[in-house]
Amino acid sequence: MTSKPSTCGCGASEDAVIHVDVSDPAERPPLPPGDPLPGVEVRVDVNVRLLDANDRQAAANRAQFAARRICAVNLVSGPGAGKTTLLQRTLEALGPEIRCAVLVGDLQTDHDARRLQRPGVPVAQITTGSACHLDAAMVARGIAALPLEGVQLLLIENVGNLVCPASFDLGENRRVVLVSCAEGEDKPLKYPPLFTSAHAVIMNKIDVAEVLDFDRAVSREAIRRIAPQAPIFELSARTGAGLDAWCRYLRALVERGA
Template identity: 60%
Template sequence: MPTPLAPSAQKATRTVELRLSLLESNDRQAVANRRRFKELGMVALNLVSSPGSGKTTLLERTLAEFGAATRCAAVVGDLATDNDARRLGRTRAPVAQITTGSACHLDAGMVARAVGGLDLAGARILFIENVGNLVCPASFDLGEQVRVVLLSAAEGEDKPLKYPPIFKSAHVVLLTKVDVAGVLGFDVEAAAQNVRRIAPQARVIRLSAKSGEGIKEWYDLLGSLVNSGKG
């Protein structure tokens, strides 16, 4: 006589429809972050790019110049070291470093924890410098109002065509290091055109944090974001 089946094995097969977001917990935290930033009267920008496209250099100059009149804060993400936070910490801005270990992107929870340790009184802009990566950060809403994607003259003009998800999600695209575009043979107009093909919604600014070209247009944009209180 066969052994009777265990009660659990006798259960009928069921199909359960869920339609649940795989990023549900991140998205929930992102909504909470967005609410918190709004309550603080702060516009949050998520800066995304490949490693080495000039996020930290741009932030250094922005915190020193734009940040002199308008209080700004920053959180910076890297796999390891607090080098970026120390660089940005030389300005008077409150800065927190997030070290992600092996994680290839920031998520909304990491940002919430990092922001929790900052004195944000009077801050009008929060810069979130994501881990250098053009793939993974695309999927993770951090609660920012404005997503800024950087593309430097040291890269290929066709990057927007090669990495559509991240460029598609951009509100602003900064073409950086344009002061050395000539030397590197980087066609700034071709890059701008590729951005417009993938992300016609994005505002494109050509700038150099070193020479200062285009930097005023960037500060004007930040100023208008602060005044409108959103992206």
């Protein structure tokens, strides 16, 4: 792991971004033992989830968040839906009132981490190489690299992808799925697994909905059909419209202790 110490963050200098290398194989917990009968065919009933290792790491992450009283939010969307812009606005709006930290995942580059640099907000960039999603072990490395003292809200920006992140629990307290008006109203119907697991759904870029012939009512209906459990926040991260309700939601999470 190469983690450079964070600078004060006010200058957003070259070294201000923490880099997390996920190429080392993660340590895996042991599995139940098989029946040692040499030479004889034996059937071992394993019955573990294929993502058992990930699930266990996610549980460990969740326990760590609970112990530190951190609320962790996993922000998921397709590429270009506006996760990073939303996080920039969110960090500005929550300001000094709530202490935030950010983990951001991309296949390559630390462009997003640089965009998210704010004084007093530690940011770690996880470059996944070829992996199309974050997993719990990557997040564990990310949080190990971040100075989390006093942090109340950890915002995790997942790799832009509406499919694969659905299968990987990161240990987050809330999974928030973001769709934008540039993507069409039927995204939840086309990619149900991610929406099924969402605690909240954000409809972003409402400022350009009309230009794009995007029908917000149709989109709301599609979201409610697949994710009836999720509150919907209609907003524009660019103009700031609707941002208040989203920030109130986050403040309430932090106050309640997730």
